Amino acid sequence: MSADRDALLARIQDKVLWLSVNIVHHANNVRPARDGLKVGGHQASSASVATIMTSLYFDFMRGGDRISVKPHASPVYHAIQYLLGNLDQRYMGTLRDLHGLQAYPSRTKDPDGVDFSTGSVGLGAVAPNFASLVDRYTRTHSDLKGWTHEEGLGGRYISLVGDAELDEGSVWEAIAEPTMAHLDDVIWVVDLNRQSLDRVIPGIRVGAWASMFAANGWTVVNAKYGNRLEAAFAMPRGDLLREAIDEMSNELYQRLLRVPPGELRDWLPRASRYPSDLAEFVAMWDDEELLELVRNLGGHDFSKLREALAEADAADGPSVVFAYTLKGWMLPSVGDPQNHSVILSDDQMAQLRTGLRIGEEWPLVDPLSPEGAVLEGARDRLRGNGLPEPPELPALPAQFERGYRGSMSTQQTFGLVLTEITRGAEGIADRLVTVSPDVASSTNLGGWINKVGVWTEREAGPLPEDVQRALRWEEIPHGQHIELGISENNLFMMLGQLGLSHEMLGETLFPIGTIYDPFIRRGLDALFYGVYAGGRFIFVGTPSGISLGPEGGAHQSINTPAIGIGLPDVSYYEPCFGAEVEWVMLHALEQIRLRSESTYLRLTTLKVDQGLLPLPSDPAGVEGLRRRVIQGGYRIVDRSGLDGYDPARNVVHVFACGAIVPEAIRASEALVGEGVYANVINVTGPGPLYRRYQAMVNEVARGSDAGATDPFWDELIAPSERLAPIVTVIDGHPQALAWIGGALSERAYPLGVTTFGQSGSPSDLHREYGIDSDSIAGACFGALGY
Numbered sequence: 126m127s128a129d130r131d132a133l134l135a136r137i138q139d140k141v142l143w144l145s146v147n148i149v150h151h152a153n154n155v156r157p158a159r160d161g162l163k164v165g166g167h168q169a170s171s172a173s174v175a176t177i178m179t180s181l182y183f184d185f186m187r188g189g190d191r192i193s194v195k196p197h198a199s200p201v202y203h204a205i206q207y208l209l210g211n212l213d214q215r216y217m218g219t220l221r222d223l224h225g226l227q228a229y230p231s232r233t234k235d236p237d238g239v240d241f242s243t244g245s246v247g248l249g250a251v252a253p254n255f256a257s258l259v260d261r262y263t264r265t266h267s268d269l270k271g272w273t274h275e276e277g278l279g280g281r282y283i284s285l286v287g288d289a290e291l292d293e294g295s296v297w298e299a300i301a302e303p304t305m306a307h308l309d310d311v312i313w314v315v316d317l318n319r320q321s322l323d324r325v326i327p328g329i330r331v332g333a334w335a336s337m338f339a340a341n342g343w344t345v346v347n348a349k350y351g352n353r354l355e356a357a358f359a360m361p362r363g364d365l366l367r368e369a370i371d372e373m374s375n376e377l378y379q380r381l382l383r384v385p386p387g388e389l390r391d392w393l394p395r396a397s398r399y400p401s402d403l404a405e406f407v408a409m410w411d412d413e414e415l416l417e418l419v420r421n422l423g424g425h426d427f428s429k430l431r432e433a434l435a436e437a438d439a440a441d442g443p444s445v446v447f448a449y450t451l452k453g454w455m456l457p458s459v460g461d462p463q464n465h466s467v468i469l470s471d472d473q474m475a476q477l478r479t480g481l482r483i484g485e486e487w488p489l490v491d492p493l494s495p496e497g498a499v500l501e502g503a504r505d506r507l508r509g510n511g512l513p514e515p516p517e518l519p520a521l522p523a524q525f526e527r528g529y530r531g532s533m534s535t536q537q538t539f540g541l542v543l544t545e546i547t548r549g550a551e552g553i554a555d556r557l558v559t560v561s562p563d564v565a566s567s568t569n570l571g572g573w574i575n576k577v578g579v580w581t582e583r584e585a586g587p588l589p590e591d592v593q594r595a596l597r598w599e600e601i602p603h604g605q606h607i608e609l610g611i612s613e614n615n616l617f618m619m620l621g622q623l624g625l626s627h628e629m630l631g632e633t634l635f636p637i638g639t640i641y642d643p644f645i646r647r648g649l650d651a652l653f654y655g656v657y658a659g660g661r662f663i664f665v666g667t668p669s670g671i672s673l674g675p676e677g678g679a680h681q682s683i684n685t686p687a688i689g690i691g692l693p694d695v696s697y698y699e700p701c702f703g704a705e706v707e708w709v710m711l712h713a714l715e716q717i718r719l720r721s722e723s724t725y726l727r728l729t730t731l732k733v734d735q736g737l738l739p740l741p742s743d744p745a746g747v748e749g750l751r752r753r754v755i756q757g758g759y760r761i762v763d764r765s766g767l768d769g770y771d772p773a774r775n776v777v778h779v780f781a782c783g784a785i786v787p788e789a790i791r792a793s794e795a796l797v798g799e800g801v802y803a804n805v806i807n808v809t810g811p812g813p814l815y816r817r818y819q820a821m822v823n824e825v826a827r828g829s830d831a832g833a834t835d836p837f838w839d840e841l842i843a844p845s846e847r848l849a850p851i852v853t854v855i856d857g858h859p860q861a862l863a864w865i866g867g868a869l870s871e872r873a874y875p876l877g878v879t880t881f882g883q884s885g886s887p888s889d890l891h892r893e894y895g896i897d898s899d900s901i902a903g904a905c906f907g908a909l910g911y
Contacts (some may be wrong), residue, residue: 130184131427133496137208138179139481142455143170144204144217146469146477147486150221153468168469170197173318173424174285177448178205179312180430182479183499188509190569191256191629193249195290195316195486196229206237209504210492212536217487225412232625233659240629242658243572245650247293248618250313252654253282253851254299254443255622258607258627262558262584263632265602268360268423281438291315291334293489295651298612304343307582309668311443314435319375320450331447333405333592344440345864347494348423348433348448357418365403366376369396370419374845379446379713380449382420384458386412391421419789420459424450456481493768513631519552519795521715524751529703532732535783538703540569540727543637545645547576553635553714558623560638562616568639570606570666578604592809613640613648617664621655624662627720635663635717642666643682656694661717667728668726669699670856671890672784679883686782686861689725690812697729697812697857699783700754702738705809708751725812729856731887737761737790756837757814761786762793762805770802776849777801777905780865782808785854785896792901803905805851806841811861847871854896874908877898 149166151436156164173543178201181192189537194202203226216236225708227234229244241256242250260280275370275430290296299305317331323600337346349655350367358367370378373396381389391405392401392416406416423429430448437444457479458467469477529538547554558580559570579598611613620690622629623636645652655662672680687771689697696716698709706728713724738761741747753759758780764770773799777796781789786807793803808814851873853862859877866873878894891897 126325127428127431134179134183134427136496137183137490137499139483140490141179141201141204141207142172143478143481143483144177144406145175145200145488145840146227146456146476148200148203148217148220150469150474151218151858152222153306154471154474156218156222165466166220166468167197167202167466168466169458170318171455172402172454172456172459173452174201174316174456175316176425177285177316177429177430177450179200179287179733180434181207181505183292184427184431186503187506189225189819190281190283190507191245191253191663192361193231193239193253193284193286194239195287196243196249197287197344198285199226199230199243200227200315202230202239203235203237204279207487208500209507212237213559214487218405221593231428231657232628233657238720246287247290247295248288248294248654250284250286251299251618252622252627252658254302254305254311255618256625257282257303257311257625258619259555259622259634260310260630261308262580262607263626263630263634265580265582266555267792276415281310282308282807284311286315288315288317288319291330295614295618297337298614300341300343302610302615303609303613305443308443308523309441312437312703313443313445314434315445316450316452317447318424324648330524335447336446339446340695342442343822344437344442344444346433346436346444346446347424348446350423350430351421351426351429354418354421358484359843360406362402362406365397365399365406366393368398369393369403372396379806388418389416392608393419394774408888416602417890420451420454421839422449422535423452424448433590439886447815448763455615457752468753481684491581501556515627515631515633518633518718520555521550521553521711521718523636523711523748524704524708525549525711527703527707529735529746531705531732533703534730534732535700535703535706535726535728536569536707536730537667539667539726540572541703541708543570543573546710546714547573550635550711550714551882553718556633556662557607557635557637557714558607560609560616560619560623560636562609562613562640564639564641565606565679566610566637568641568665570639572597574606579606579608611643614651614828616640617648617655620662620664620709621651621658621660624655624717624723625658627661627887628659633718635714636800637663639665639667641680642685643680643686644687645682649688652688653692656692656723659722662727663713663717663724665726665728667726668730669727669844670729670784670892672729672731672887673882674887677883677884678882683858683878683882685727686811686855686857689727690815690861692725695723695812696727696816697725697727698810700809701733701786701807703735704738704740704751705754709809712755727783731784733784733787737787753837754809755813757817758806758808758841758886759814760804760841762790762803764793764797764804765843767797767802769800770904775801775909776846776870777803777808777908778849778851778869778903779803779844779905780806780808780851780853781901782811782855782857782862785891788896788898789854789901791898792905793899796902796905799906800911801905801909803902804842804846808855808862811855814821815864818864821868842869849875852876852901852904852908854904856896872908874904876904 146168152164230239232242241252394404397403433446510901578599620638626634716722779789789805796803854876859875863875
C-alpha cells in the first residue's frame with residue numbers, strides 16, 4: 126500500500142518539479158525582457174526540495190498547520206498552491222513581475238496565502254517558533270479563546286530550512302531561547318543539500334548542528350539515505366559503501382554526482398580503506414544503476430520522509446529532520462557548486478519535459494486519476510476548520526486626563542501609562558502583552574509586571590519567602606509579560622508574531638516591546654521582517670541619545686531616528702512630556718486595533734519639568750493639542766505677538782525634539798533679550814511629520830497643485846512667517862530633522878550628534894556636542910547673520 130502511494134506521490138512530484146522550474150524559465154526566457162536585467166530565480170534550489178514539499182503537503186500536513194518555506198523554494202510553494210486550486214494560472218508566468226509572484230514568499234504581497242514571509246535568511250525559519258509561542262499564549266488565557274486545535278486537527282508549526290541558513294546567528298539565538306524548550310508542535314526540516322550560494326559547504330557540518338539542536342532540547346531525526354541505498358548497505362560488504370559515502374568530504378561527494386557513470390565506478394573505491402573490496406561490491410550494478418544508487422538520498426524518498434516526519438511529530442518538544450538532498454535534483458545542473466542561480470536553456474527544458482512526460486505548459490492533475498484522489502484528499506485535509514472571526518473590540522480612549530506634574534522622564538511616564546491602561550481601557554487591557562529581552566525593570570515595566578504577572582505555560586511551584594522587592598516576579602499562565610533572553614533579534618521576532626495574532630489566530634493582541642534604544646540596531650533585520658510581514662506592534666526604545674549620560678558611547682544611540690523615519694508602516698514618535706506619551710501610546714494602540722501601522726517610541730531617562738507644557742483649560746483646546754501631537758508637532762513657544770516681530774529680519778523657527786525641547790525653550794527665552802524672536806516647534810513625531818511632507822511632494826510630482834500646500838504645516842509656520850531661517854535640533858543625527866528646511870522652502874541649520882558619544886552628565890554632553898541652549902542660541906544668531 127505504501128509503495129503504491131509513493132508511486133502516486135512521485136507522479137504528483139513530477140508535476141511540482143516541472144511547474145516550479147517552468148515558473149522560473151518563463152520569467153527569464155519566455156516573458157518579454159524589460160530593462161535588460163536578468164530576472165533570476167532558483168531552479169536548482171527548488172528541485173532540491175520538490176520531494177520534501179510534495180511529502181509535506183500531500184502526505185503529512187493537515188488543516189491548521191502553518192509552514193515557512195525557504196526563500197529560494199518559492200516556485201515550489203506556488204506550484205503546489207496551483208495544483209491545490211489556490212492559485213490562478215494567470216499568475217504562473219508572473220514570477221518577479223509587478224503585482225505578480227514575489228521573488229520570495231510574502232504574506233502581504235503573494236496571492237496564494239503564504240503563512241510566513243521569508244527572504245531575510247534565517248528569519249523566516251525561526252518565525253514559526255515564535256508563532257507557536259503566541260498560539261500557546263492565547264490558549265493559556267481563558268478570556269482570549271485562542272485556537273484550540275480540537276480533534277487533533279492541525280496546529281503544527283513547520284519550517285523548511287536551507288542548510289546554509291544554519292550559518293545565521295539568528296537561527297541559534299532562537300534555538301537557544303529557553304521559552305522554546307517545550308514547543309512540541311514545532312518541526313523543522315533542513316534541506317541538507319550541502320551547498321550554499323557560491324560553494325559546497327566545507328566539512329561535514331551536520332554532526333555539529335545536530336549536537337547544537339540536541340543540547341537545546343530538540344529531537345534530531347535523520348533522513349539520510351533512501352531505501353535502495355540502505356538495502357545496498359545491508360548486503361554483504363555493503364558497510365564499505367556506507368563508510369565510503371559517510372566519510373568522504375562534501376566537495377568529493379558533490380563532484381561524484383557530476384562525473385560520467387564510468388568515472389564514478391573508478392572514484393568510489395578511492396574513498397575506501399578497502400578499495401579492491403568496494404570495487405568488487407559495486408560491480409554488481411551497471412554504470413547508470415550505480416549513479417542512481419549513489420543519488421538515492423532520504424530527502425528524495427517518500428517512505429523515509431514519512432518515517433522521519435512521524436518520528437519528529439511524536440517528539441516531546443521541538444524537533445528537526447535533516448533531510449539529505451541533491452541541489453538541482455533531476456536537473457542537468459545537479460550537484461554543480463555554481464548551480465545556485467543557473468537557468469536551464471530551452472533545450473534543457475525540453476529534455477526535462479520529456480523525462481518527466483509532461484505535456485501541457487502548466488499541467489494540472491487529472492481529478493479522476495488515482496493521483497487526483499491523493500490530491501483531493503490533501504485538499505480536504507488541509508482545509509481544516511478555518512479561523513474564528515477576530516473579536517470586535519472597542520476603540521481606545523483618546524486620553525485618560527491624568528495629570529503629570531513635577532519633573533518626570535518620558536520613560537517614567539511610559540510605565541505610568543501602562544498601569545493606567547489596566548484601569549481605563551476596558552476590553553483592551555487584558556489583551557495587552559509586553560515583551561522584553563531581560564531589561565524589563567530597567568525600561569520601567571516594573572509596575573506593570575507587578576500588576577499583571579509574567580506569563581509561563583506551566584505555573585511555577587511555591588518558593589521560600591524572600592526579602593520584599595520592588596519588582597515581584599510572579600510567573601503565572603495568565604501573566605501578560607513575556608521575558609526573553611538577551612537577544613534583540615528574538616524580541617522583534619516575538620513582537621512580529623504577536624502582532625500577527627489577529628490574522629494568524631483570529632485573536633487581537635496589543636504587543637509592546639521594550640528595548641535599549643541603541644540596541645535596536647542589533648535586531649534591525651528582525652524588526653524589518655516583522656513589519657514587512659504585516660505585524661502590528663509598539664516598540665519602545667529607551668533611554669535614547671547621548672542624554673543617557675554616564676553610560677558612554679557604546680550605549681548611546683544617534684542613528685535610531687533614521688530607522689524610525691525610514692521604516693514603512695511605522696510611525697516614529699519622540700515625545701517630551703507626560704501628556705504626549707499618554708496620547709501617543711493610546712493612538713498607537715488604536716492603530717493596532719485598526720490593523721493600520723506599528724509605532725516606535727524613542728524615550729529618555731532625562732527628567733523634564735512638566736510645567737513647561739501648559740495645557741489648554743478647555744476640552745476643545747486640549748483635543749486640538751492632542752491632535753497636533755499625533756500629527757507630529759506643535760508650536761510650544763510662540764513669539765509672533767511680540768512687538769518688533771519681523772520674519773524677514775529677526776525671527777528664527779526652532780524645531781526641537783524629545784529631551785532637547787527644554788533646551789530650545791531656554792534658548793528662546795534668552796534670545797528675546799537680544800532682540801531675536803525664536804519660535805519653538807515641539808516635534809513630537811518626526812515620522813508622521815515627514816510622512817506628511819513626503820505625501821505633499823508626491824502630489825506635486827504627480828502634477829497636483831492641491832498637494833503643494835498642507836494646512837498642518839501652515840499651523841506650524843504660517844506662510845507669512847516663512848521668510849525666517851530654521852534651526853533644527855535633536856538628540857540624534859541631525860539628518861533626522863534637516864529635511865524640514867526643504868519642507869518649508871527655507872534655509873535650515875540642523876544641530877545634532879554626528880560622532881560617537883562618551884561618558885558624562887547629560888548637561889555636559891549636550892554642551893560638548895552642540896545641542897544645549899547656548900549652542901541653539903548661537904545657531905539662531907548665525908542663521909540671522911548676526
